[in-house]
Amino acid sequence: MVALFVNVHSRPHTRCTPRTVVSVALDHKEPPLRQVRLRLGCILIGPFAFPQRDVIDSILNILFPASCVVCGSRVLERRYGAACPDCWSSLVRVPPPICPQCGDPAPAIEGLCGLCRMGEHAFDFARSAVLFTETLREIIHHLKYSDRVSLAKPLGDLLKQCLEREPFSGGLIVPVPLHWNRARIRGYNQAELIASRLERPLSRDLLRRRKNTPSQTGLSRNQRKLNLSGAFEARRRISGAVIVVDDVYTTGATMNEIAKTLKRAGADRVEVLTVARVASSAYLAAETEISVRESTVQ
Secondary structure (H helix, E strand, O other), X not given: OEEEEEEOOOOOOOOOXXXXXXXXXXXXXXXXXXXXXXXXXXXXXXXXXXXXXXXXXXXXXXXXXXXXXXXXXXXXXXXXXXXOHHHHHOOOEOOOOEOOOOOOXXXXXXXXXXXXXXXXXXXXXXXXXXXXXXXXXXXXXXXXXXOOHHHHHHHHHHHHHHHHHOOOOOOEEEEOOOOHHHHHHHXXXXXXXXXXXXXXXXXXXXXXEOOOOOOOOOOOHHHHHHHHOOOEEEOOOOOOEEEEEEEEEOOOHHHHHHHHHHHHOOOXXXXXXXXXXXXXXXXXXXXXXXXXXXXXXX
16 A cells, blocks of 8 residues: 655655654745645655655656657656666767867877867867767757757766866856747757756856857858857956856867857856767768778678
8 A cells, every 4th residue: 555645845854764644734824835846755655665766756657657769668767867778878988089179089199189280279178978979869859859858967967977077177167058039939048957967156148149040950160160150249258267068069160159259258268068079070980990890800
């Protein structure tokens, strides 16, 4: 037999133990019910009490069963968002060797990559948590275009792990802004949702996107550069080092334009942190060659 006790008011000092009934008292001085967050006290099954997160997951899975946006399997733990643990675990960390400045993966790279040696990047340092695979493409697509905002939390946790293991020095997090019209249509900025997991000072209003640029998908590096020219502006002067956060690093055109904008506003150093890295054509070509060679040997 299952007994469910719901306490509508937070009681931090109340503990639920087996065979304990949590009383519910209504205080008319509390805010309206729509402003009160329901707090699940505990579910008792026989003599055992289960952890609160497991209890909540179990109830939600009964009421609102969730399926993975990538493979369609059931998602039993809500901490994974709308993707299953297997799909999350299939993501690939950016492998060495990488460029020490921009973080671009390339086979047998020694020192800076070609773009960094030519001074093509306005930012000072960049790293990405994982490679942009088909699985991650589906996850990010559903976050941005299907309102699956629950995916932002695990993506942000991936980003936090990258931030902690790489030598970032910036103390202020700046998410890449959306144009106001796109933000109005979507209802949220995915970069802000992801960046909120980093537990560092976050500035949502430092940057403004003043040009509603068309989609960058399918554009070359030069086309992206022209598309983004003058697209951002800083609302105030800043100093020191900042970390710009976004979901995907493709050619670096967006980050270069933002870095130029922030440095004109006084930033001494601009670092870049993204969830995904689209591997360069050289890296992809080398990986394809290796795969073909291995299949031939087999």
